[in-house]
Amino acid sequence: MKLEVEQNQLFSKAKQLLVSSLSSNSMYRSPTTKGAAFCMYWLIICGSMGAGVYYCSEIIDLLHANSKLPPVLSYVIHPVKLMIILTGSVCCAVAAYKLSSYYYQENIAIAARFKKSLHMNDLSLKYQPIVDARTGLWIGAEALLRWKHKGKDVPPSLFISAIENTEIIADATRWVCTRVVEDYCTGIRACNDFYISINLSSRDVMDPTFPDFLSELIHRYNAYSINLMFEITENVALDEPLAVQNLKRIRSQGHKIALDDFGTGYSSFSYINTLPLDKLKIDRVFLSPTSNETNFIIIEQITCLAKRLDLDIIVEGIEEKHQSDKLLQIGIFSLQGWLYSKAISPEELVRGFFSKTHPKTHYVI
Missing domain, CATH: 1.10.287 (Helix Hairpins)
Structure with a gap:
């Protein structure tokens, strides 16, 4: 019963x-x-x-x-x-x-x-600022792809997982790159010493024509390579010689390369020696509600290693002030998360950049 x-x-x-x-x-x-x-x-x-x-x-x-x-x-x-x-x-x-x-x-x-929306240019970009925690100034932003279908927001985790193993992801990345450069030239360019980071997929880093696409895109819009950074993760085919060669070509054009989700995989440290990297982006998993003092010790050791190798550190997923205070004590200054800002439109990004008061001059930028 x-x-x-x-x-x-x-x-x-x-x-x-x-x-x-x-x-x-x-x-x-x-x-x-x-x-x-x-x-x-x-x-x-x-x-x-x-x-x-x-x-x-x-x-x-x-x-x-x-x-x-x-x-x-x-x-x-x-x-x-x-x-x-x-x-x-x-x-x-x-x-x-x-x-x-x-x-x-x-x-x-x-x-x-998604492919139909991509061809109809029915997608959008949001930008989540990256902040210098010492001054509160916005120094960069991560470009985040957004999609609405029939008026409803589709979770990125849903549509990215559906397209990441198809040819659509390569077209989506090129759409993002083009839109970022357009947004930069129509407003973000006014933000001094500001960069935008873009996520790359396996198909992007394995595509020998992608570096040429970037070069042509930068030349067409008269933009600057230094203002675009590209993020890669360990699930990208980083062990392939072609991937390493393409990343070197991208970096030689003046773009920065960041290794995203650092510390969460088995091969993170080996990639430091083989890839042309400029920054390490520490994953939010180290700052989860269940994180403890051990996680901050790990972050501190990663920071020491990065400084020895002349690599910058970015930590994402900052939601509470005590997290940023602890990271500042460790010596990490580039932070990203909801504590500072959610993902916003390019217009809001520019307004937010110029609304910050410079700590030395005490004037709004």
Whole structure:
């Protein structure tokens, strides 16, 4: 009876999740898509069946141990148990297949809609400032791609994961680069000693034509390479000679290169020796609510190493003042996070830059 009540509760919760996820208003609320919600319903059903299989098996074993089964049934105990277990296993396998199938189909659908928006120039950029914590002045910003579909914001984690292993990501990066240069030339150029960072994918660093694209873009808009920095992560194909060669070409044009999410992978330190780097960007995981003094010790040691190698440090994910105070004590000055500003439009970026009071002159810049 208790098991039946628990199953009914599980089915009720699954139904609520399914109905909520299938509604058009919740289509892009989270990476749990409509297909995934349907598969979750399947998994809950299989979990309930698994619980039933377990209890049935236990009852059969108990009856058999106490010799309360008819002699004829004692010969079919093991085949029946095996059939029950096989049935549960098949149901779980089907659920897993449907789960992967729905995720795959959903990713294809999202990628197709994103590609259409890209060709229609129906995307936008936001900029999150990078701050010199000693003065409070904005010294740079990270360009963040944003997409609205049918008036609703699509989470970047959702559409980036859908396109990152396709050719669409390369077109998206070139769109971002072009828009950043346009924004720079139409307003951000007025911000002195200011740079914009752009994230690169595996396909970008493996594309031998990408450095030529950047060179042509900078020349076309009469911009300056020093004002564009490119961020790469460890999941990019950094071990490939072509990737290293292309990054060297990009850096030789005057652009800065930063290694993003530093310290979270197994190969971070080896890349310092092989890649043409200017900055290390320490991941927000070291500043999570569960972080402790050990994390700041790790950051301090990374900072010492970076200074010895003449590399600058940026820490992202700053949300509380005590975090920035601690990092200032360590000797890290370039910080990024919601403590200073959320991601904003290029117009707001320029206004924000010129609204800061310079600590030496006490005048607004």
